[in-house]
Amino acid sequence: MRVFKSLTLGVFVLLFCVSTVASAQADGVDKLINQLKDENWSVRIAAAKALVKIGDSRAVKPLIAVLKDKNEIFARQTAAEALKKITGQDFGEDYEKWSTWWQEQKK
16 A cells, blocks of 8 residues: 555656646747747747747747748748748748648648
């Protein structure tokens, strides 16, 4: 019985750790997505690069929105590369094509 209690406690600890890490990662993704709206283009680029490493599909729509920024070529280029790596699709910096494709994925 003692082994069972220890095992059960160990499983609870493991589940707690996994849920804590998952929650922290979700919070991190949300923060990075918010940084895609930052006024500073270098912050937006860094956020896009970090989102690529995480590969979370929640970043797709906000990355597509970055493509509308006609004033920041580097931010658009980085967003397009991030979209390509996350989705496996390549529409370059074409906001309309990305938007249409993303809407079709939601159906």
